[in-house]
Amino acid sequence: MSTRLPPLAAVRAFEAAARHLSFTRAAEELAMTQAAVSYQVKLLEERVGSPLFTRQARQVALTETGQALSTAATQAFRLLTEGFEAARTGGQATLSISTIPTFAANWLALHLGSFQIAHPSIAVRLETSTRMVDMAQENFDIGIRTGAKGEWPGLTSHMLMRAAFTPMLSPKLAESIGGVHQPADLLKLPIMDAGDPWWEIWFGAAGIDARENLAARPRSQLGSQAYEGRAAVAGVGVGILTRPLFATELADGSLIQPFDLVGDDGHVYWLVYQTQRRNTPKIRAFRDWILKEIGAATGDEATASR
Template sequence: MSDPLAQIPLSAIRIFEAAARLSSFTRAAQELGVTQAAVSWQVKALEQRLGLPLFLRLTREVALTAEGQRLARAATEAMTGLRAALNEISGAADGVLTITALPSLAIQWLAPRLGGFQIAHPDIAVRLDTSVSVADLRRGEFDLALRGGRGDWPDMQVTALFRHVQTPLCAPATRDRLGLRDPADLLKAERIGSPDEWAVWFAAAGVEVSGPAAPPGFNADAQTLEVAAALSRDGVALGSPIFFATEIAQGRLVQPFDIAPDYGTGYFLVVPPERARLRKIAAFRDWITAQAAVDPVAIRHQRPS
């Protein structure tokens, strides 16, 4: 019996896998650096070789048929495994560890500690990207991600670090000017950050938000920016006491109230399982989980299970 793979070029499987994963011939072409016509031609040729349709052509995207879904799962597993094997064989992958992380986690908590990792592993260089966007780790642009959420990313190996807790933070002068003695005093302050997150904090503090109150001010997608805005605008921002522990200890920031509710999410290290045993990734996972395990503020607020 002839081997069906012998009749199908690897390039066609690679293009099919990208188109299936992205649900678009155009986006697959952009990722692979070829034309949309080349993607369409390769997919059509693959369908002709197999004698069955793999995609339904819709107006703005494509959708997999049942046969296409079955082949896509196998193709993704095969391409991911092949990339991992090539990285291990080449050895070059062990030289640079690429991490994508949430900005506040990266800047406030990870970056001050990274020197310790590189002292322990001088042969591993670290490239750190900060973004609130969720990167597709299977594309190979990053080795791992440090994400915030509930830890429910499918088909990924997820390692818990610590919980997502927040508390009001401000400059000492702001605390004194506002006379912050009771959580309800914050209703009259300029509050930096998400109104929904402030509502969670007020509920945890037992403050009923009713009647006239100062409206929330600046709202950004990173705690680092919101705390900086609070300092410059004489306001109060919600921030993680884990992230800003150094600034609180040094007196540059104050935590007026010892109330830091759990927001039901946490911070996690995320990696495709087929890459988890790469030396550089395993070394970083062991190191960062040890760092979280001895962080006194993280311990106080407990790590997620």
């Protein structure tokens, strides 16, 4: 069987060029010249018997055959990488997760210990970022994203929790005005990130037109719920936050939720991974664990998938 395989150097050059859609960038990644990458791709095209790229003045595009081979090549190199990593670490797999900062700090970091106890042979690497990584091209096994529908090409998604929101504040800040007894009382206090659309949605659901009041306030932004929550605990102002992500602060009394009313703009926290890798053991282990853990923490069955 091995005699039927094309030269690995040719496949590697093609995979990099297909991933970047650029022979120049592939050459930079592989420490080769652009001419060498082009030569290796030509060798592979001769072996396949048809063009893999359409070449234009300053860009290349994959042909239908090239697209099919690119998917297979990327998957093969990923499997090789995982195999070498397992060999290097004595069989220990590394699960790489791309997640948004608030979910990482306020939920995942607090629960991840139980996953590592249940799966001691799997190491975890987290990257927190608000950008949407390309799961097919970047070295991540799992992603945590927010979105309304959870539909991304080539990815399987599982609903973790709804990103419903409600005002929260420190007890001391509430006491500074004699307590918060009705939604309008919140407008007597500093509002963090008054330009956040969640505020208008929540006050509207409470029957209050707060647009003029909110528009007159400073447009300070802290960048994530994690930071807004810390500021709310410190008494800086009222934050509009997602309850499951602040269960610890609500339980210990450092934050209070004065009203049961929650707003919902349709966004959901999703677990995502490449559909073609759905049976990879470390991905399956994390998926099963987090869906069960989320369900236990929120009281919901977090098993919806696409």
